[in-house]
Amino acid sequence: MSNIVFDNVKKSFDSGLQVLRGISLTVDKGESHIILGRSGCGKSVLLKCLLSIFELTDGDIFVDGISVKDKKRRGEYMRKFSILFQGNALFDSMTILENAMFGVKQLGKKNAECKRIAVEKLEAVGLDESVFDLYPAEISGGMQKRAALARAIAIEPEILLFDEPTSGLDPITGGMICNLLRDTVRKLNVTALTITHDLKVAEFLADRASVLNDGNIVWTGHTKDMKNCGNEFVEDFYRASNVILDNKLR
Amino acid sequence: MNPIATLGHYTLETLREIGRVAIFAAKGLKSCFVPPFFWREIFRQIMQIGFYSLPIVGLTAFFAGVVIALQTYVGFTRFNAEGAVATVVLITITRELGPVFAGLMVAGRVSSSIAAELGAMKVSEQIDALMTLRVDPYKFLVAPRIIAGTLMLPILVLICDIIGIMGGFLISVTRLEFSIGTYLAQTMNNFVMMDLVSGLVKAAFFGFTLVVFGCYYGFNSELGARGVGNATTNAVVFACICIFILNSLLTALFFGI
Structure with a gap:
């Protein structure tokens, strides 16, 4: 098992677009952590920074103390991960x-x-x-x-990353995949980091969740505490997710 | 906008693009010599670039040979030099048309398909997936294609030369009333190894170039169907332009002009 530390991670693109504005977050060993946020808020960019697919503009990411910037230990760093891509990438x-x-x-x-x-x-x-x-x-x-x-x-791997694991699946298949992911994480006893905009997936899979908005982590805690956490954006996100779910059920 | 500023902007952008392609080509070339080697991928690309291009390249060469023989005969008859048809067919095919036609046909067929395939892989995150599985995309995707392109183009051109010369021979003996013996003797007597070798060396350069452009534009394809479409078009257009430029430079180099 490994832990992940995001230390003031910033990422801008050549176009001048600043996607991540200083993310600081620790995912403990063996934890299943979810990053929630609206589409386009930078969740996937954060994941690609972690995987060193994108270079950081500033800050650092450590996995078991190994920096993403440490080119000499790149192999050791990368060996810790495996990812389930949003579009599967088979x-x-x-x-x-x-x-x-x-x-x-x-x-x-x-x-x-x-x-x-x-x-x-x-x-x-x-x-x-x-x-x-x-x-x-x-x-x-x-x-x-x-x-x-x-x-x-x-x-x-020691760390499993899931990028929008249920996107594009019908609710029944999505539910089956969620069960499978949870069972897999428990059975392999790995650290898991999931990125999603789906609150139900988050509630099902996560030990803890962080909410990303406008390039910053605005809240971190247990998903059951989201409803009354005192952060306006998080509470709105929670309510909106449930309204959409209720509408779907009608 | 100031026309000089516009010209300067496009000049700088062109130079930047040339630089980016050159760096990409150097990285790709380096990855051909550093293990691990993905032999199965190399074999797959040899089949894709070499074997499956053979029909279209062979057909082009055959008709090129036919047309050269006919045109030369018509033109040379004006000053009673029609006897040189076999020599002209031989030199034109081995020195120029064999490698250039093969290069252009393979660029049309292969650069586009490489750009589309790699572009689609980029869009569907397959290239990212390779990196997360600790595989260098240059070694897995670029190196096998460069090796296959650089090795197979000369072989294709050699076959292309034979077919082209056969095309000229067939039309000459069936329609232009050449005797088989005379035509063959003239071809054999005027065969110069340097003509053939220069064509094969050119082909190796063309093979490398057309693969590099396909890979470069595929790797740098913008997301979406339009991005992949543009990558495909750019790969073919720039590979063809580069083949013509390289052909001029190599011709000057080989024949000391």
Whole structure:
């Protein structure tokens, strides 16, 4: 298990757009933390900064004390993560089994061992061998999400990152995926960081949540305390989420 | 806006873009020599860039040979030099048209497909996924394509040269009343190894160039269908322009003009 520390993280783009304005946050070892916020508030940018896909404009991120800026320890830093992307990001040119094997192969394991691990993880997320030889485009969105999760956990990360894990899924499949994610995090005993705008997902998955607005963390705490936390934006966000949910039910 | 300022702006932007492409090409080239090597990807790209381009390149070469023979015959008849048709076909195909036509056809077919594929991978976060799985996208996506393009273009051009010369030969003996023996003898007698080698070296440069442009524009594709479409167009246009520029430079270099 690992902890993550965001220390005054700022990110601007060449266009001059400042997306993150000084994020400071600690995710403890073994914690399942959610970052909530409206679309376009910088949640995914924060995740990409953590993964060093984007360079920070200022501040630093530490994972178990290793800085995202430490190029000498980049391999050690990156080995701690695995991510379930919003759009799954399965490789189109590979079958489901090859996708699940891909990350394991990079660890230098033999082909038979990679295959054994990949099959084990695919079965653990509820996929059977009828889909192993199919390509991502040939299976449903829910199955793709499961396959992407299998690929993510196959490399035995210490930190699992989930970017909008239920986006694009119907409510039933979304619920099944949420259950699967929660069970996976508990079973693997990993630190988890989830990014979502869906309050129900947050309440279901999180130990603690942080709310991101206008490039800043405006509140951190337990999701059950959101309703009356005293922060106007957070309370509005909570109420709006529930109104939308109520309207959906009607 | 001040026209001089506008001109300056576009000049600087063009130079910046050239710089970015050059850095990308250098990174891609470096990744071809540093392990790990993704052999399966290299083989897949060899098939994609080399083998599957063969029909279209072969067809182009055949008709290029036919047209050169016909045009040369018509033109040279005016000053009784029609006997030089075989030599002209041989030199034109091996030195120029073989590599240039093959380069352009493969640029149209391959640069566009590379840009579209990598652009779509970028949009769907597959390139980010590679990074999170500790795979250098340059080594997995760029290096195999550069290796395949640089190795396969000369082979394609060699085949293209043979087919082009055969095209000229067939039209000459069937329509222009050349005797098979004379035509073949003339072709063999005027064959110079340097002509062939210069064409193959050019092809290697063209292969490298067209792949680099495809990869560069794919990697830097803007998000959305329009972004991928623009990346595809730019890859083909700039690869073709670069092939013509390189062809001029290499011709001057090889033949000391």
